[in-house]
Amino acid sequence: MCFSLSCSGHNPVNCIIPPYMLQVLALRGDEDTARMARSLLKQNEQVRDERAEHARAGVPPTDLLSGAFASHALSPSGQLCCPDRRIHDGGFKAALPGTLIRSEGDDPCGVDDADLAYDGAGHVFSLFAEEYGRNSLDGEGMPLVATVHHRRAYNNAFWNGAQMAYGTGDGELFRTFLELSVIGHEMAHGVIQFAGGLIYENQSGALNESIADVFGSLALQRSLGQQVHEADWLVGRGILGPGVNGVALRSMKAPGTAYADDLLGQDPQPWHMDHFVTTTDDHGGVHINSGIPNHAFYLFCNYLGGRSWELPGRIWYRALQSLNNPMASFADWADQTMDAATDLTGRGSIETVLLRRAWKLVGIGF
Amino acid sequence: MIIEIAAEGGFGGIAAAASHKRIDVDQQAEPMRQELCEAFEPDQLALLADKPCTTCADRLTYRITVTDSQQHSQIFTIREDQLPPETLDLIDQM
Numbered sequence A: 001m002c003f004s005l006s007c008s009g010h011n012p013v014n015c016i017i018p019p020y021m022l023q024v025l026a027l028r029g030d031e032d033t034a035r036m037a038r039s040l041l042k043q044n045e046q047v048r049d050e051r052a053e054h055a056r057a058g059v060p061p062t063d064l065l066s067g068a069f070a071s072h073a074l075s076p077s078g079q080l081c082c083p084d085r086r087i088h089d090g091g092f093k094a095a096l097p098g099t100l101i102r103s104e105g106d107d108p109c110g111v112d113d114a115d116l117a118y119d120g121a122g123h124v125f126s127l128f129a130e131e132y133g134r135n136s137l138d139g140e141g142m143p144l145v146a147t148v149h150h151r152r153a154y155n156n157a158f159w160n161g162a163q164m165a166y167g168t169g170d171g172e173l174f175r176t177f178l179e180l181s182v183i184g185h186e187m188a189h190g191v192i193q194f195a196g197g198l199i200y201e202n203q204s205g206a207l208n209e210s211i212a213d214v215f216g217s218l219a220l221q222r223s224l225g226q227q228v229h230e231a232d233w234l235v236g237r238g239i240l241g242p243g244v245n246g247v248a249l250r251s252m253k254a255p256g257t258a259y260a261d262d263l264l265g266q267d268p269q270p271w272h273m274d275h276f277v278t279t280t281d282d283h284g285g286v287h288i289n290s291g292i293p294n295h296a297f298y299l300f301c302n303y304l305g306g307r308s309w310e311l312p313g314r315i316w317y318r319a320l321q322s323l324n325n326p327m328a329s330f331a332d333w334a335d336q337t338m339d340a341a342t343d344l345t346g347r348g349s350i351e352t353v354l355l356r357r358a359w360k361l362v363g364i365g366f
Numbered sequence B: 001m002i003i004e005i006a007a008e009g010g011f012g013g014i015a016a017a018a019s020h021k022r023i024d025v026d027q028q029a030e031p032m033r034q035e036l037c038e039a040f041e042p043d044q045l046a047l048l049a050d051k052p053c054t055t056c057a058d059r060l061t062y063r064i065t066v067t068d069s070q071q072h073s074q075i076f077t078i079r080e081d082q083l084p085p086e087t088l089d090l091i092d093q094m
């Protein structure tokens, strides 16, 4: 391919493949291509450092995918059936995955966090399988591996490219991470990765975060059978510590209002592009500016009424599957959702008009 | 040697989400002292900080300051996925 023809044996700095394309190759290429792309990015970076032209711009995060980019879920697999959950106890250590304590079909093991992780993974699997025809996170039935009791007093949860991990919280800032919108958020990072990925910085990173919040919230709403007006649209409700002044970590309905606390500070999320936060922290504010596309999704659901995991969720899911742009901006994503809405409801439909209105209201116009 | 560690980011994206830690390595008993010296050796940290990201979503970022006996400080910004589990366990014990 172009990659090897153009670069092998040449000074990679003079390679005709621009850095953004290397980032995409590193994210989506097969294992060999991804390795070469990362290596070239790294050499470019070293040269940049040597020249000291910039104050270390850094290499955008890259993901190593085990296989080629593929979109599976627009044509549901015939095998689509059942989750294969494997919940481990990390023993408050950092090594993953830890000791297997509950496998698929086992009775509850009595470890609360493990049973919550098991049940939560089931709800999220069921959302993607039954509503969107996706067989697990990779679309090919991969096992749902999770570790609870990850590290000691650990204030975090994450998806590491292959599994979920949940801390217990320190009891002060956070009391748990085993709440369905959080579990759905982490698992959605897996879906996003296998759908082609969104580079985890700046606007594409904030989209990665927002899409994870959307499907986390939809998993929760669906499990509770809530219509749009019955849902609280909170991400991480009840996970904050007992002394923290806040209801959740984020609010899709009212970004910026989830908490205001002496220790945690004020929820920094904007809901409109006028208040977009430019920062180098948090990978360029990925957990901050996600408030903007989060709110657009909420508005769209609110205009439509009914069950948000149905048409709105299908539109967002279809847009994710067909995005094919790991560096997408908010405007690119808005376009993609418009295309998906047109595909599903027809050109000029009331749904597409309402979606356009939702994007416009958060400052992303057409 | 003094090690100071601050954390930010993670699922919450909150700067305060992890506590700030400070430890005087020379005051630690063995084998902890030796383990800390090895894990936070500046050249080693610099190498780890260069490791490419595998998947960065929701990972914590540590800002690690190592100050030697001559009061010379070096600062490293390292994501938790760049640190070996043994080093993360050490941080949790600090």
Ligand SMILES: [Zn+2]
Pocket: A185, A189, A209, A212, B011, B057, B058
């Ligand atoms: Zn996330």
